[in-house]
Amino acid sequence: DSPVVYTMEEFEKRLSIVKPGDSIILANGEWNNTELLFKAYGTADKPIKLVAETMGKVIFTGSSNLRIAGEFLEVRGLVFKNGFTETGEVISFRENGENLAYNSRVTQCVIDNFSNPERQEPDNWVVLYGKNNRVDHSHFANKKNKGVTLVVRLNSEESQENNHQIDHNYFGKRQTLGSNGGESMRIGTSHYSLTSSNSVVSHNYFDHCSGELEIVSNKSGSNTYKNNVFDECQGTLTMRHGNGTLVENNVFLGNNKPSTGGIRVINGDQTVRHNYMSGLKGYRFRGALVVMNGIYNAPINRYGQVVNANITKNLLIDSDHVQLGAGSDEERTAPPVDSKMTHNIFYNTKVDSLFTVWDDISGITFKNNIISPNVIPIVETGLVSQKIEFAKNDRGWLIPTTDELDINFKYGVPTKEETGVSWYPKSSKENAFKVGKTHQVSNALNSLYDAAMASETGDIIELVDEGPYELSKKIPVNHALTFTSNLSEKPLITYQQTALFEINNGGSLELNNLKISGAETSDNSGNAVISTSKYSMNNNYKLFIENCDFMDLDINHSFDVLRVAKNTFADSVSITNSRFEKVTGHIMAMDKETDDAGIYNGEYIIIKNNIFKDVEGSIATLYRGGNDESTFGPFLEMNNNVLNHVGYGKRNKSNGSISLHGVQVQDIHSNLWIQSASIATHLVVGDPIVNITNNNFYQTPTPVITGDQRFVLKNNTSIDPQLN
Amino acid sequence: DSPVVYTMEEFEKRLSIVKPGDSIILANGEWNNTELLFKAYGTADKPIKLVAETMGKVIFTGSSNLRIAGEFLEVRGLVFKNGFTETGEVISFRENGENLAYNSRVTQCVIDNFSNPERQEPDNWVVLYGKNNRVDHSHFANKKNKGVTLVVRLNSEESQENNHQIDHNYFGKRQTLGSNGGESMRIGTSHYSLTSSNSVVSHNYFDHCSGELEIVSNKSGSNTYKNNVFDECQGTLTMRHGNGTLVENNVFLGNNKPSTGGIRVINGDQTVRHNYMSGLKGYRFRGALVVMNGIYNAPINRYGQVVNANITKNLLIDSDHVQLGAGSDEERTAPPVDSKMTHNIFYNTKVDSLFTVWDDISGITFKNNIISPNVIPIVETGLVSQKIEFAKNDRGWLIPTTDELDINFKYGVPTKEETGVSWYPKSSKENAFKVGKTHQVSNALNSLYDAAMASETGDIIELVDEGPYELSKKIPVNHALTFTSNLSEKPLITYQQTALFEINNGGSLELNNLKISGAETSDNSGNAVISTSKYSMNNNYKLFIENCDFMDLDINHSFDVLRVAKNTFADSVSITNSRFEKVTGHIMAMDKETDDAGIYNGEYIIIKNNIFKDVEGSIATLYRGGNDESTFGPFLEMNNNVLNHVGYGKRNKSNGSISLHGVQVQDIHSNLWIQSASIATHLVVGDPIVNITNNNFYQTPTPVITGDQRFVLKNNTSIDPQLN
Ligand SMILES: [Ca+2]
Ligand SMILES: [Ca+2]
Known part of the structure; x- marks a missing residue:
């Protein structure tokens, strides 16, 4: 029989007779609605292969997926695009709970936007079960629905201490999901977090992976992350559960983009060494380096205390935030102990308050670290001011020019081109x-x-x-x-x-520069x-x-300017220099995620230099319910607006001229309110940053702030603007 | 040029040269995404026609619609199906606000399920503007989205006193919409309700038109509804606005189906005579005959007082409810005045309390009416007990056998087959x-x-x-x-x-007879x-x-048995003889219509003989917000269930073991509650019927009833059931 198969029937026939050393070659073309089970038993010397006739020319579309079960198998050169799986996994290293894959490899495969159209319907693209499997030189980009791009499961003994290897993959763009479930990688789950996984993640390139706070979510023991690049990722490599993780030789490039992060340390025996972190602007849990507070005797699914962390020889350049004891609150009361920060360089000439200390850090020993002369030291010894000259290396990264520092500035990470496959483009059209x-x-x-x-x-x-x-x-x-x-x-x-x-x-x-009238619309509410x-x-x-x-x-009633639906997400909504008059609804109604699962409808909301007159609803209703900490939005900037008789409609349930629930950043300044309803804001989750300053609340009640009571409310007045 | 056109281009070319007396013949076949403007000027003697090559073989599909403008035009034999219009109107008697149609006719056309897939996105199928137009012998069935099947607009002087004729049409099935906007016909709007329309609606067949309370919504003056049949319609011919309506010779057949209704009288100078109403089981605003209370000096969009109504020679047989002064409340305080009910027959041997009197009815003069001997008279004279023999006539309707009554029992209404077109089936597959x-x-x-x-x-x-x-x-x-x-x-x-x-x-x-476990589901909330x-x-x-x-x-949290989405509607959900154990969400979460526009997620909810144990949410969360009176659901029947530790989850926002908001009928009896959250019910709109009886609330708080305080709560106990 020919090794080239053209149909599902031929595949199954060929599969039934393959012997160690054989290959099954999938014919070039589109394999639509194809669900393959590649179950076979090769040997170490003679693996059985499933390969594309021509690399990149075998395209799985529609409702397709691949399961691999058996041992010594190799899959090479397949592409998944223009569809999504109806199961929970696109490439799965198992047939079912009983039959897993071992000593098997997926290489040079592509999954590109093979996303469920339902953004909150979860699936995982690549799921490793069994032991000794490898995923390498593959390309995973544009996952747009909920769920992790690549997962290692430890849900039975056969999948633990697995020694999987995940290397030289290209993890392409992952847009902000706006909820938990946007991780690019997860190893383990809280349930098995005290078990060793022994997975090695090396030489991968994470390119704009910004699904949520956790770009990588480590949730098991004894894993290694080394020689990876994180390029403008708005999140961190997070040691969420599990002990004994080694994070070394990784490069984090923020390029001064907002919310770019580095490494977040939780639990015991974590080693973070010799990583390069440049231009990371994220703060709070998305800082360049975050050492969390934990919980004494933490339940398995909560935050373990940081014990015996070794953070050494990392170089942080032009990165803005190192957070120690982060997340300290009524529950997370256990500060880091028995830990060391040594031989690190924290260099940022523009930010003096580089370090934020949230709790007792006497459990961290500081030694031989260097800070730029402007940086305010947070301990008496161990953070030494020293001026260092930097120059760009061949990759364009700023590296100290002196040889006298006790760090080696070679990181051994791949270029973008050295990861994934050569035959599939790495750029996505914007x-x-x-x-x-x-x-x-x-x-x-x-x-x-x-x-x-x-x-x-x-x-x-x-x-x-x-x-x-x-x-x-x-x-x-x-x-x-x-x-x-x-x-x-x-x-x-x-x-x-x-x-x-x-x-x-x-x-x-x-x-x-348009004028829009609603006078001719259908006589319909909403x-x-x-x-x-x-x-x-x-x-x-x-x-x-x-x-x-x-x-x-x-x-009619409830006429909004912007009306969004559940399961939609705005990267940004900006309204500037505009006028609104006679509106029976809201200007922007972005409050449809009412399940209180930490989901919301938009990230950046900008409202500047507008005039709002006779608006029955609010100028923005933003809702982010629940206590989930995976995300950091919405971000609201609102300044230099005039609100004249806004928010008084009887159908405005919020009773606010602007109604905010769980909005994480609120910068509201220099606005004029006239005879309007108050600001109504409810603060929850983490540390919302709320600044309400320099506003004039004329004949308007002062802001009603419920929930957490951490906010800045100052320099506001109530003065007749004498407009008439 | 040939009168047969095959393309849009040919149509437009032919249209540009047609003269009075000419025809444009549309070629047989599918006209996909076709938007026709038939604008031309015929004469009374020589109309210009747009006709199908073969009746019923010219099919408009996709995004299609037809506008008619000019005068003396005729459209014949077209079918619209398998699509919907992107505009608000499928067949419109105008080009735009300036150019209307006059003396024009649409005949023998079909619109079948040409429904926007978005159930709450409104459109109207046939909209008459201008004057002296006619829609006849057409077939309009299965409108499934919001909006009226056939509308007469009076929104400019050119469309008032229009003398339109709407006759011999077949109005096929209209399912329950579950909100306002489900009318099969509307003539006028409140804004123009004091203007005369002079439309005549005659010899139409309304077959299972049950979109909402108003099957026909009369909203303008001097219209006539005669010789129509209403076959098992769950609603009424409603004189919502406008005066001087004549309703005569119509036949309403309920066949003892629930919620079937007759005629609802509001405003001044309404004549209701010689109608036949049989087997109508609707009550409240859906009664067989409803005379409303109004408002003194009512605003144009509210309820006008009934003045000078003449209700005579109608025959009501086996119909259950005549409601007088209906809707009397704090706003509607003006009872009917200067009105007469004479020579009517109210015959129902099974229902003694046929009449319900909601306010002072001294303004109605009763004379020479006959009631069956069992019926309780509500006035001292004018309702005379008399035994009458009935026999079926050739249509199968019960008609008195005696000749001595002062009513003629011939109604002159068409059979179903005499309406619409002969070449399109009138039955819909169930x-x-x-x-x-x-x-x-x-x-x-x-x-x-x-x-x-x-x-x-x-x-x-x-x-x-x-x-x-x-x-x-x-x-x-x-x-x-x-x-x-x-x-x-x-x-x-x-x-x-x-x-x-x-x-x-x-x-x-x-x-x-199945057993369903959630133990293997995706670790996902919701x-x-x-x-x-x-x-x-x-x-x-x-x-x-x-x-x-x-x-x-x-x-995970919030695991429901039934989870519905916004813009879905259940005719019925029935759960019987089943067991539920360990549920972190609700049994049925039907609360997604939160816009408070009178919309809800299901009509009949039946919960009987079940056991619910350890349910964190409620067994049903039903939400119908707002004050709209167009609908009558949801209807809840709940009896003989055991609720054991139900409703205590911290995410159960309602805090109820069953949570009801605006549920119109609640029959909750003979259930056993054990250590559960209370019933939580909020009563609004009209007259919700609430009976909570013969339940045992063991170690369970008594029901929390907010809103309107009209309910029956009796014979409930709190006794240890001694199950252990
Ligand atoms: Ca996460
Ligand atoms: Ca209505």
Whole structure:
């Protein structure tokens, strides 16, 4: 029989007769809705292989997955894209609970955006069971739904002390998930965290893996993470459970991007040595180096105390936050003990308060560490001010020029190109604004709809008449689109449907210099100007509104400007220099994740230089319920706005002119409130950063702040602005 | 040029040259995504016609619609199905606000389930503007999303006093929408309700039109409804706004089905005469005859007082409720005045309290009415007991056999076949259980999934092994499916995904004699046994669970038995003779319509003879928010259950063992509560009927009843059941 198989039947026939040393070659082409079970028994000398006829030309699409069971097996060269698995695992190293894989390898495979369209429906892409398996030189990018990219399970004795090797893989972009379950890697679970896994994770490249706080979640014993690169990842390598982890020779590159993090230490006997951390801007649990407080006699699923940590010879350059005793609260009362921080360099000439100490750190011995002269030492000895010169090495990283320091500045990490496969591109196309063509659109019924339907991503739709542009259909926003005009008088848009724009999965919207009236909309409660798809969107979207006027959003009750659906997530919503008048609903209603599972509807919310007049609802309703600590949003910036009679509608359940629940960062300053409802904010989880300053609350109650009572409320006034 | 056009281009070319007397003939076939504007000017003698090449063979599919503008136009023989319009109107008698249609006709057209998949996204199917238009002999069935089937608009002077004629149409099934917006017909709006419409609605057949309370919503002046048939419609012909309506010669057939209604009278100068009403079982606002209380000097959008109503010569047979002064409350304080009820026959030998009087009815003069001898008269004179013999006429309706009564018993209404078109079937296939094949399924991984995928509607999937039947995929329920076994020991089913069954749009599920364990599910919060699609379902579904055991639904928090999504609606959920043990969520979580717009997730909820033990959430969370009066559900029947330690989970926000908000009918009796949270019920809207009787609340707080305080709470005890 030929080793090349073209159908499922041929595969199964061939599989039934393979002998050690044989190969099964999958024919090039699309294997749609294909669920393979590769169960066979090779030998150490003569493995059995499942390989692509041509690397990268065998494509699994639709509802497909692969299970591997037996021993001495190798899978090479397959691609999974344009689909998702209906099971929980795309590549699984087991047939079922009984039949696992051993001494087997998956190499040079690709899984690219093989994501369940339901963003909160969980699955894991690669799951290792058994022992002595290897996943290497593979490419895993664009996982957009909940669940871990690569998991090692220890859920039976056959899968423990497994000596798996995970190396030279390319972990491509992972967008912010906005909830727990966005890890790029997890080894173990809390349940088996006192068991050794003995997995080795080396020479992988993590490229913009920013799903959640934990880029890597270590949850078992005796694992090694070495020679990996973390490139602009907004999270940390977290030793969440398990003891005896070795983290060495890794490179963390933040490039001064917000929220980029390094290493978070929890539990016993952890070694963190000789790592390079540059330009990491994250703080709190996303700091460059975080040593957590734990719980005395912690239950297996809670935070273990840091005992006998050895943190040595790490170089932190231009990274802003080292957090010690982090997470100290009523439950986490056990500070680090029997631990050492030695021979590290903490160099940041711009941030003096590099260290934050949250609890007693007398259990950490500091010795022979160097700090830049500006940095404020937190202990009397062991942190020595010393000026060091840095220069870029061949990778462009800043490295001390002196030889006199007791650290070796070679890290032995791969370039991006040295990981994954050569035959699959590592760049993802960005869904950017204004990179496409400009369509000049005249005034006619549905002309804007027609232009949107004919557009491509990044296109600009320019309104060249004064209007009114009328629409009897919603404008679908299926990719990045900009609607703008250059007229001195903003052109008017009116519409008859329940929304003017519907942002669908993959879409992003920018509006500039337009006037939008709701006066012609359907007589229906719950209309909007912009809505998301009512279905799950597993692509994060952006919405930018600049210099626009909105009026007559009062056809019926609950008329919102932005109305989002559950299971959608905005990377950013920005509203600037705009006017809103007569609105019966909210300006942005982003409060649909009511399951209190730490999920929310948007990361960065920016509201600047706007005028809001006669708004019955709030200007933003942001909800993040529950106590989950996996995420850090939403972030709210709100300044220089005027709120004139906002928030008094009887259907405004929050009773606030802005209503915030669990919003992690709130920077609210220099706004003028007039005869409006108060700010209503409920603070929960971690350490929300709340600054409400320099506002004028004229004939407006002072902010109502419930929950945690840590906030800054100062320099606010209540002065007649004498506008009339 | 040939009058037959095959493409949009040909249509437009032909349209540009048509003259009075010409026709445009649309070629047979599918016209996909076709949006026609038929704008032309015929004359009274020589109309311009748009006709199907062959009646019923011209099918508009996808995103299609038709606009008619001009005068003396006729559209004939078109079908709209397998799609929906992206605009708000499928057939519109206007081009835009300026250009309307006059003296035009739509005849012998069909619109069948041309429904937006988003159940709450509104549109109207046929919208009349202009004057002197006619819609006749057409077929409108299965509208499943929000919005009215046929509307007459009066929103500009050109559309008022319009003399439209709507006749001989077949209004086919309209399922319960579960919110306002389910009307089959509306004439006018409150805004123009003091304007005359002069529309005539005659000889139509309304077949199971049960979208909401208002089957027909009259909202303008001087309209006539005559010679129509209402066949098992769960609602009423409602004179919601507008004066001077004539309702005569109509036939209402309830066939003793629940919630079937007749005529509801509001406002001034309404005439209701010579209607036949048989077997109508609806009550409150859905009674056979309802005369409402109004508001003194009512705002235009509220209830006008009934003044000068003339209700005469109507025959009510075997109909249960005549409601007078209905809706009397703090706002509606103005009883009917200057009104007459004369020569009517109210005959019902089974219901003595046929009349309900809610306020002062001295403003209604009763004269020469006949009641059956058992009926309790509500006034001293004018309701005369008299025995009458009835016999079936040629239509099968009970008609008095005597000639001596002062009513003519001929109604002149069409048969079903005399309405609509002859070439399109009037029956819809029902999605019924157990009408298909039986598949015997053995125990293997995903064998139940495979069986479901291979099934057709009404099939039975019989489990013939003891199990455990394992599933690594969710079982999609795409049509009516029954899973059952005949084994004496219930077979066990385990599953790995976040749900075992997913009911998709069009699906219904019945489970019988099975054992289901959640022990193998994904470690994820918010798992379920049964979930609906997360997308909108515009088909109502049924879920019946009989004699099943559920266990180990505690893998993570918030594990529900039934988890529904927003924009889904259950006709009925019934759980009987089943056992539930260790559940971290709710048994049925039907509380996703939180917009307080009167929308809810299910109509009939039946919970009987079950045992619930260690349930952290509630056994049912039913939410219907807002004050809308368009609907009458949910209906809850709960009896003979044991609740043992139910409702105490810290995530059970309701704090109830059953949590009800706005549930309209609550019949809770003969249950045993043990160490459980209380009943928590909030009463709003209309007159909820609440009976909580003969329960034993052992070591369980008494019910917490908030909101309206009209309920029956009696014969409940708190006695040790001595189960141990
Ligand atoms: Ca996590
Ligand atoms: Ca209604």
